[in-house]
Amino acid sequence: MTSKAAVKESESTAPDRELSLDLYRQMRVIRSFEETVQALFLRGQVHGTTHLYTGQEAGAVGVCGVLREGDWVAGTYRGHGHSLAKGVTAQRLMDEMLGRSTGVCGGRGGSMNVIDVERGLIGCFGIIGGSIAAATGVAVAAKQQGRQAVAVAFFGEGTSNQAYFHECLNFAQVLKLPVVFVCENNLYMEFTPIEDVTAGEIIARPQAMGIRSEQVDGNDVWAVRAAAEDAVAHARSGQGPVFIESLTYRFVGHSRSDPARYRKEGELDRWRERDPLLVARARLSEEFGVPAESLDALDAEVEAELELVAERAMAAPYPDPATEMASEFKA
Amino acid sequence: MSDIEFRHAVRDALDEELARDESVIFFGEDIAAAGGVFAVTTGLYEKHGPDRVFDTAISELAISGAAFGSAVAGLRPVVEVMFGDFLLLALDSLINQSAKYWYLSNEQASVPLVLRSAVGGGGRFGAIHSQMPITWLLGVPGIKIVCPSTPGDAKALLKAAIRDDNPVVFLEHKRLYSIKGPVTEEVAEIGKASVVREGSDVTIVSAMKGVHDCLAAAEILAAQGVQAEVIDLRTLRPLDTDTVLTSTKKTNRILVVEEGPETGGWAGEILACVVDQALEHLDDAWRLATPDRPVPYSPPLEDAFYPDAQKIADSVLGRMTQGEPLIAGAAR
Structure with missing residues (x-):
């Protein structure tokens, strides 16, 4: 699902019909991908654990769509959305989920460790602040190489209490690195409400370092996209890092074993009314007159695609331990 | 050929590699303007400029993390963690990112970084500035650990480490910095006793x-x-x-x-x-x-x-x- 939106950075930010449909479709692909992963998990085809992006799709799609060829993204262990939005194909990602040799990492990585260097996905990292370090380092190279590339780090609000966050934000600001820090605040640090374990406001932290910072409605893909456009332009122009706090919510538990009993009464229902897919559908209908039936048809088409992806993944070969030629070091 | 101090052998290797390959950069605490707390890196900042040789905050995790990311994106970063004891603060990125990247990525890319650190005891520095960090690293697949004993090896092995495509931890014993010995233009082979x-x-x-x-x-x-x-x-x-x-x-x-x-x-x-x-x-x-x-x-x-x-x-x-x-x- 290489984004048509990716080439539009220099153009007007005003929503147009085609682009809006493309953004909706990308979000729908992520949603269907996650639903497929969950179903395959329950069938014993996806192993270990998974952390689904369901409900947060507007974040990755809104941000990655404004990036150029040569830009980099670092995602998290909740990284299927980051990977898809950066251009990893659903097939190679699904094959990886199933541990197949045709997966994007040959089955070596799994759900929490997706890497696609060719697509500019430096990786999704199992340690929550790892993405921040990766993007900061990429930005060191981008600045050094004078390529005007930008690095984006996605991470959750829980990461704002980790050393990676404080050390790397300071590092990036002192060196005026071209990096955009996207904090996806879904309110819960695993099972614990973020406010129970966090002093003060998250956004006050980058602000204290003089980093340009902004909060955005993380369930409105156009709002995220507009903020990302500004942020990326700022970073690319050499003015230093930008911090975006994207306010969102995950509709599923932290991981596959989490029933999310910690949610407050009615909270999930209220957020479901702000489902990024519903928000986008409403806009498509109101501003561009796209009929619900067309969107339903698009949904059905995406679901059928993902069914095929799942079937092909199930049929794909496992890596063979007898022939795996792993070397500890690059020769 | 005159004998030179171990510290100067290290500096010369850095200097020559910075001059030879523009993808080499060098950063760490007090290494640039101040020239390093063990006077190892004097003159590099003046010669190679602030874009390629720069000071950082006391942020060992950011140092190792920035080394990781920049290495994947095409540089050959050399970073200094002042004392080996401080490596603990840098280890997540080194072990969970750099060391695993070649394998986990299915060999899409490797991580050509060098992490230099001063290690070892005998200097009356006490328990937390004298340790040998090797046991913490020895069981980590994907990291090379280089530990020279002479100025000649310090120079030849550091040059090899910088040219190596894998993460290399390069350990310098504090009690060796002042010893003198001959150096050559050789680039040594890592992994040879x-x-x-x-x-x-x-x-x-x-x-x-x-x-x-x-x-x-x-x-x-x-x-x-x-x-x-x-x-x-x-x-x-x-x-x-x-x-x-x-x-x-x-x-x-x-x-x-x-x-x-x-x-x-x-x-x-x-x-x-x-x-x-x-x-x-x-x-x-x-x-x-x-x-x-x-x-x-x-x-x-x-x-x-x-x-x-x-x-x-x-x-x-x-x-x-x-x-x-x-x-x-x-x-x-």
């Missing part, structure tokens, strides 16, 4: 400062009629077990001298290797390491903590006279 003294009676294996102690011990032993072969490992991961095994098969005795806690160290790893692969050749195999305690501060306590030349020689003589009194009058 060298026999620095030939002998027929016992193989003594060590690294870094320990090599000098073992060479001094070999002199003491020679005076007693025992010819020790001394091996400088030069690299601790990957270990050059071939050189160790060849020598051990010749001498039938091996002593490994490690500055570092006895439990979990590389001395034990080497002994495991010779037991596994040369058991039938062994008359004796043992190790001298430091006690499983923190490094003490007080001079008499710290001096007693390390295996010095006399202790090494005494240990060899003691072991060799237990079963077969080779040396008349040697103390047990």
